Amino acid sequence: MKKDIKKIVLAYSGGLDTSVMIQWLKENYDNPEIIAVSGDVGQADELEGLEEKALKTGASKFYALDLKDAFVEDIIFPCLKANAVYENVYLLGTAFARPIIGKGLVDIAIQEGADAICHGCTGKGNDQVRFELAIKAFAPDMHIIAPWRTWELKSRDDEIEYAEKHNIPLKINRETNYSKDKNVWHLSHEGLDLEDPMNEPKYDDILEMGVTPENAPDVPTYIELEFEKGIPVALDGKKMKGQDLLLALNEVGGKNGIGIIDMVENRLVGMKSRGVYETPGGTILYKAHELLETITLDKDTQHFKQHVGIKFGELLYNGLWFTPLREALSAFADKTSETVNGTVKLKLYKGNITSAGISSPDTLYSEQIASFGEDDSYDQNDSAGFINLFGLPIKVKAMQDAKKQK
Template identity: 75%
Template sequence: MNNQKKQIKKVVLAYSGGLDTSVIIPWLKENYDNCEVIAVAADVGQGKELDGLKEKAIKTGASKLYIEDLKSEFVDDFVFPTLKAGAVYENKYLLGTSFARPVIAKRIVEIAKAEGADAIAHGCTGKGNDQVRFELTIKAFAPDMAIIAPWRTWELKSREDEIEYAAKHDIPIPVTKETNYSKDKNLWHLSHEGLDLEDPANEPQLDKILEMGVSPMKAPDKATYVTLGFEKGVPVSLDGVKMDGVTLIEKLNEIGGANGIGIVDLLENRLVGMKSRGVYETPGGAILYAAHEVLETLCLDKETFHYKQQVALKFADLVYNGQWYTPLREALSAFVDDTQKTVTGEVKLKLYKGNIITSSATSPYSLYSEEMATFGEDDVYDQMDSQGFINLFGLPIKVKAMLENKKK
């Protein structure tokens, strides 16, 4: 045993009760001289997945289990700031797993410090993005903390190996070799990866894998209307009823899921350099993003709206790459917050078989002027003014054409 392993007597493990972390507890004790393992499960809205975790963690060798309710912090400090930014990774992904990692890792660091732990362990694979997201957050709050990532060092090379290891050690796990999709669930989304999805030529078996809703083909033949109220870019009400962010997202998940909303099949570029294919369910999130964008078209001027779209691309990259706790992300959020001062109002949407259709939008800060835009007669816009504007706007084109004509 090397010196570092000898020095590690207490480890705090990011624990979900899934395949990876179930196997990691006994593995840590075997490989780190029977060290104490403290499991931390973060409740970010994964629901029934937390049932029975304490008994399971203790049975597999943990000395204790913390279950931390982080749902409100997750929504208020991570989900809504990203929503306000309009950040979408590669045009489709609403960053469901990405921004859940920093809030989880931050709390794990707090517990590790309180417990006097020597190291923090996680079950992220060496091929994935989550290892970066967890570890960058740990470095931000505990730069000297040792990090143990078993997937980068252990003898188990696949999820099938893990299943066999679990069977040998009498560890109960929630998957079999036949149903071994890699999933991540929280309040915002549910992701599916692996098995037949690893081949982009295979159509996703939606009726087999969907859990948050139904496919558009099985959605009702009748449209559902929802009205969302926003204050400074933050959603605060549904159909006229004020509610907190967690409750609002839960209700929208139900409504959106029932209408086949928010299903994405994406072949994405991972941070570590490879492409991966996943199916994501984000019913409530898709509705919120659509409503927020509609309201911004009403309340933001052209230059701010267009520049903010550029900021959204960079913001999405930072979130995806685990760089939440960085000066740039904080600076971009400050810009976004300033743009949201007037993004207040209501948006009504029609949901129908996977489609989100704008019905209406109103705001006390609307920049739209029917008097200006009308095709009817008006007294506020002199159409002759456009002639001088076009002459000046088109002057570079005219000069270039004149120069080319001289050369002929």
């Protein structure tokens, strides 16, 4: 360990890891000054009392960075426009928050003249990579401290014991010690009984953003979302800024059992991990955006964008937000979103989202051409020549096979 470090900026959530870290850093780095920094990305009540707690447990300063609007506008919406998703179902809630928090840590570290930035990510997780790559993007020479990779505490039970020994207050106990991550987009749950994929999640105990489909209303809820250039701008005819719109969708989606997934994912560090994610509002936005693109994008663009969404999701999941490739893919998403304008009506019912109508001033759907009725725009006789040319390779191959059999 470096002993000449005098000032450390600590990414401080007030959770188990960072609660014990202030004391541990002082013990192991010759009593440096600790500046606790929390990035507010919509954790709501989890931020209550953090400043008091940080100062009481040894921090000299506490910063609460209000990142909510920037989080939604600069991270979430660009990912929505790109259809970013990881392994088909994960809507990247934890990964979304890391680039903007990492940038905030660097800003405070430079402002305060800190010698190092410390994070509480485990050596088994993805977040250590995401935070450290964000730090390297803006402060490449900054020393990074990751206690989980070096300290003597080998489990969350060890951390709880350390906290109890040093009279560090915790909001959890050994029985409710799920590892959680919360922001305006989602809430994740990992650990305890969830570590065995055979265990059905105890949804009634862990869900916080909504209810299970079984407990949702017996009647459907209808909503309308309006988009401009791929960005949601109004809910049920009411113009709203991004954060407020997302909060409203979280409420209506949660009530209807929307956006609960249970998945085993492939972590960047090589292992598989099981988690339960709640993403009610985000799930609604992705579905509405996908439906709108079906009538506003041409076939080749729509199909190619599916590949872009997968790659974009991998980049974000792997902590590669501040990279030339991600910026280039964002430029592609911006261009292809120029015509993604219109209104989507959705029916929410017991965990399901179904289309109840789509309209756009830029629609490529022509009822006249697609109609089964009589029309003057499409000559069905043209299809014969098209099929002959399109199927020519198949015909040639069949003729060649027939020759070989003689």
